[in-house]
Amino acid sequence: MTDHTALVLFSGGQDSTTCLAWALDRFDHVETVGFHYGQRHAVELETRPKILARLRAGNPLWGERLGDDHMLRLDLLKEIGGTSLTEDTAIEMGKTGLPTTFVPGRNLLFFTAAAAVAYRRGLKHLVGGMCETDYSGYPDCRDDTLKSLQVTLNLGMETRFVIETPLMWLDKAATFATAQALGGDAFLDLIIEETHTCYLGDRTHRHAWGYGCGTCPACELRANGWAKFTAAAP
Numbered sequence: 274m275t276d277h278t279a280l281v282l283f284s285g286g287q288d289s290t291t292c293l294a295w296a297l298d299r300f301d302h303v304e305t306v307g308f309h310y311g312q313r314h315a316v317e318l319e320t321r322p323k324i325l326a327r328l329r330a331g332n333p334l335w336g337e338r339l340g341d342d343h344m345l346r347l348d349l350l351k352e353i354g355g356t357s358l359t360e361d362t363a364i365e366m367g368k369t370g371l372p373t374t375f376v377p378g379r380n381l382l383f384f385t386a387a388a389a390v391a392y393r394r395g396l397k398h399l400v401g402g403m404c405e406t407d408y409s410g411y412p413d414c415r416d417d418t419l420k421s422l423q424v425t426l427n428l429g430m431e432t433r434f435v436i437e438t439p440l441m442w443l444d445k446a447a448t449f450a451t452a453q454a455l456g457g458d459a460f461l462d463l464i465i466e467e468t469h470t471c472y473l474g475d476r477t478h479r480h481a482w483g484y485g486c487g488t489c490p491a492c493e494l495r496a497n498g499w500a501k502f503t504a505a506a507p
């Protein structure tokens with residue numbers, strides 16, 4: 274395992290793309306991992322290769338550091354079902370007090386699978402875009418959950434992985450500002466044009482903040498973050 278290496282959980286969304294730039298800025302060698310889990314919309318997965326190509330072409334240092342991309346199937350999440358991200362059901366507050374977009378165990382599975390890839394590839398830092406600030410109350414995005422998981426993974430694999438969540442305490446406006454600080458206006462433009470957040474998979478409506486339906490909770494968060502970010506810009 275080499276110190277200055279990372280594996281980024283990369284979905285093609287705004288948060289994970291910002292995390293990828295954060296890792297490329299810091300580590301000598303960075304690989305990416307993505308998951309098919311029977312999500313209703315494959316839009317994010319279609320944007321992933323476009324984002325990787327633009328990152329390679331747009332920044333020579335990042336291009337040099339960016340290594341292999343790994344795609345894994347976690348179809349069991351769809352088999353288990355019962356969420357609005359894997360089935361065509363309403364996005365609303367569920368009986369448990371969590372939105373129906375919550376996929377139980379998803380981030381735990383993602384990090385466990387990512388750690389297994391990192392183990393094979395000799396990569397030390399596992400980077401994810403989880404966030405407690407603007408989140409929808411998902412318990413597997415919590416800092417405590419991921420710190421505890423880091424301990425479990427290291428015990429279970431006899432390793433010294435470090436789970437990194439650079440966006441944990443940022444709101445969406447600060448995430449836009451982070452992207453700009455890391456890669457300037459060119460990277461901010463990539464975030465707007467190519468990353469996908471909308472729960473409904475809408476790529477037909479273009480807003481100042483990017484593509485999406487504009488009304489689902491994910492679009493609302495992104496739109497509000499963009500409004501706050503641009504209001505604060507000089």
Ligand code: ZN
Pocket residue numbers: 470471472473474475485486487488489490491492
């Ligand atoms: Zn939307």
